Amino acid sequence: MRAAPLTVTALAAALLLTACDSSSDDKDSGGPTQSSTSACEIGDMGVQVGPANTAPAAGDTGNIPVTLTNNGSKCTLEGFPAIDLNAADMSTTVPQDKGAKSQKLTLAKDATVTFTITYVRGEAGGKASLDVKTLNVGLPGGSTDNNSKWSYGPVQTQNGSQGDVNASVSAFSQAGD
The missing domain is CATH 1.20.5 (Single alpha-helices involved in coiled-coils or other helix-helix interfaces)
Incomplete structure (x- = not known):
């Protein structure tokens, strides 16, 4: 049994x-x-630049928060935002903050993430400054950029090179609940 x-x-x-x-x-x-979730596309995002903690004078540091709201379907962000600063005659890429570590974030519809661009203000008309006119924001794995007006003054360059700006971009951070 x-x-x-x-x-x-x-x-x-x-x-x-x-x-x-x-x-x-x-x-x-x-x-x-x-x-599986596909990479987020900038065309599906609402993009809000600022309000900024603008650097008031040459040599001062400013911080510009950028908020992205997912208006599309569920998607994933992994890596850092791709940031280009554009002057009248050239463009330069803002490097990643060396101390920042990226994380993989999955965004549902209407979810929000932020990141910060930190820069040192340059002297207006100075040789060691880039007179930035626009800001391009791109996403990792994305194929298009979002253009915004830059109204935060010239950006200081490093080592006298116009293509090497004294700026950095942080990793994405989940916002809200």
Whole structure:
């Protein structure tokens, strides 16, 4: 009489192990149990630049928060924002903040993230300054940019190179709840 319950228990355990192996294979092969979210696109985002803590004079540091609101379907941000500063005759890319670490964020519709551009104000008309006119914001894995007017004064350059600005961009940070 005891052999029957033991046999049933062993059979049930074997079936459970087989079922676990099957679902594991689906996950590894990209089967139906694996969910994927596409990279966020800037065209699906509401972009708000500022209000800023503008650097008041040459040599001062300013901070410009940028808020992105997902107006599209669920998407993922992984990495850093791509920021370009554009003057009349050239464009330069703002480097990532060396101390910042990116994280993978999944954004539902209407979710919000922020990042900050930190810059040192340059001297108006100075050789070590870039007279920025516009700001381009791009997303990792995205194919388009968002253009915004730059009204925060010239940006100081490093080592006398117009393409090497004294600025950085932080990683994305989840905003709100």
